[in-house]
Amino acid sequence: MRKLFFIDCSKAAECCNKSQYKEAKPLDKMKLFLHLTFCQACRKFSSKNSKLTEAIKKSKIQSCSEEQKQAWREQIKKEFAEDNV
Numbered sequence: 301m302r303k304l305f306f307i308d309c310s311k312a313a314e315c316c317n318k319s320q321y322k323e324a325k326p327l328d329k330m331k332l333f334l335h336l337t338f339c340q341a342c343r344k345f346s347s348k349n350s351k352l353t354e355a356i357k358k359s360k361i362q363s364c365s366e367e368q369k370q371a372w373r374e375q376i377k378k379e380f381a382e383d384n385v
Contacts, residue, residue, distance in 0.1 A: 307331045312342045320353050 307315065315332040318324035324332070336343050364372075 305331055305334055307335050309335075309339060309342055312336070312339065313345060316342070316346045316349055320349060 312332055312335040315324055315328045319329055319332060
């Protein structure tokens with residue numbers, strides 16, 4: 301029964317990440333809550349992770365298209381090749 305509800309810190313971190321992105325199952329949320337009750341390090345991780353998630357949401361960062369990424373890669377390769385001539 302104990303193994304059913306208690307998780308280690310690495311599993312707690314995984315559950316924390318899933319929970320913040322609304323991907324955690326109810327049992328995982330309960331296990332995380334129980335783990336956070338006893339583990340100060342994971343409470344700190346969870347708090348910082350929540351703050352980071354909120355900061356990213358507020359920043360309205362947009363990812364680049366694959367075409368733009370590829371153009372930058374080509375530009376970097378070209379500049380690198382010119383520097384090594």
